[in-house]
Amino acid sequence: INEYSNLILLPNELSNFTSLTTLDISRYSRLTLLPHELNNVKTLTILNMKKSSSLRSLPNELDNLTFLTTLDTNKYSSLTSLPNELDNLTSLNILNKIWCSSLASLPNELDTLISLITFGIDRCLRLSLLNKFDNLISLTTLDISKYSNLTSLPNELGNFTSLTTLNIREFSSMILLLNKLDQFTSLPTLYIRE
Secondary structure (H helix, E strand, O other): OOOOOOOOEOOHHHHHOOOOOEEEOOOOOOOOEOOHHHHHOOOOOEEEOOOOOOOOOOOHHHHHOOOOOEEEOOOOOOOOOOOOOOOOOOOOOEEEEEOOOOOOOOOHHHHHOOOOOEEEEEOOOOOOOOOOOOOOOOOOEEEEEOEOOOOOOOHHHHHOOOOOEEEEEOEOOHHHHHHOHHHHOOOOEEEEEO
16 A cells, blocks of 8 residues: 555455555555554564654554564654553564654653664654663664754663664764763764764
8 A cells, every 4th residue: 555645544454464464554644543453463564654644643552463573654743652562562673763753752661672673763853761772682773863852862772782883963962972982882883963
């Protein structure tokens, strides 16, 4: 499903697609709601919602998609929150939230995403705190850029021995970051731009 600009609702019958692995609903600027029945598509591995600018939230039942490996909400400008329950998404490898200008917080269960290897949160202008990162030891790529309200980085970042790329651009408290650089002595790629 792609580029049908007039679509405002997805059919509930999506739950009948028992072999569906990829759902691409990108570029639906008028789509306002995901059906709760989506949680019945147990085989779903990729959920792409890029540029779905009218969606305000994701269903809490998203946590039932235990095979989900990729959740992409790039340019999802109306997103105000993520589901509180993410602890069953242990297969999730890629979580991108780029240009989520209305997102004010991240769920507490973020550290239960033990398979997460790529985490991108860029231009989430209202976000002021990055929650616990304790268990994200598989993380290889972290992109945290363009934050005017973010005042510090999680202390746990220094424990991520798998981290190969750290991309930090236009970080309002750049001095705080520079004081933590000694934690990243084995990091092969570090991008810092003001």
